[in-house]
Amino acid sequence: MKKQTHFITSTYFISLIKSWLQGTKTRPEIISETADVLHLTSIDPSDVTYLLITVAREMNEDFYTDIVAHINYDADTVPTRKGLIHHLNALLAEEITLQEFMEWARWYSIDEDQLSAGIFEDFVVEYFCLDFLSANDDVFSPYMCRRALEILEYTGASPTQQKIALTLLPGHELDDFKEFLSQVASQHPSTTFIDRYLMKKFGMDHESFPYMQELLTQGTAALLKKAQLLTT
Structure with missing residues (x-):
């Protein structure tokens, strides 16, 4: 030795x-x-x-x-985008188990009354590790793993757009968003109503929501595809 x-x-x-x-x-x-x-x-x-x-x-x-x-x-001791992509690929290739993936992705924890914003250099990785997995670890599936990887590697998408797409991965979140789009299309609600929904859903208002123009001018199907960062 x-x-x-x-x-x-x-x-x-x-x-x-x-x-x-x-x-x-x-x-x-x-x-x-x-x-x-x-x-x-x-x-x-x-x-x-x-x-x-x-x-x-x-x-x-x-x-x-x-x-x-x-x-x-040292500042470089938190999960990175490169690291998250590496672990997602390893999980899909069955090189690590779901338990091993969760052990890594959730090793950094915060108190219930602590805000997660600003802890990681990449706020999409921060959202995924600290918020998304905590809310969806019981429904995290191979499909969601593949889609998360696609979203993180989506060319030209802003961090805000990637966060929205990740948020919509669980079926119940997507259904809720569809209902919201239907209400907007049929009822033309006030900006206050829209802001209240967007803030609760994505942590942003109508000024920071990147699809506001599409929300008011395009059909539900087109906006859904954009918001999910779907290529097909």
Whole structure:
């Protein structure tokens, strides 16, 4: 073991942990890539950060101090778009389980009275991990996984448009939006009514809703396709 690990420094562990926290490496990938030196599968707990910190501390107590300092204070220790896409692809390819995906996507938690806005650099990833999955983890399906991946990779879509499309993935959310569009088309409600709905549904008003012109001028089918970022 000493011959295999004498070259390892705390930087090695920090890099591994950040790649996990950001999502660019899955748990199986980290275990596989470090199998010759770290033997992570021999440690019972499944949390990757805990696994790596435990092994690092056993090697050198100073490693633990360095790791904690970097993980607690560095900004690049939250899920990223690249990491989310990587994990969604791995889930679809059955390289990780749904449980492993959720373990990664939801490792960052917030208090009930804490606002999620501004914690991640990418607010679409922030919305997906902190809000969307919490509300829909019991209905998250392979179809929703594929669609989430398509939405995140949709060329030319703004973050706001991607958030709207993600929000509409669950069937009950889409049905509710269809009902709203029907009301707008038939009743021509006030701006106040529209704002109240949009704020509750998407967290935006008529000035920030990117499909306001279509809402007032186009048919329901055309707007539904746009709002879901459907290509066909």
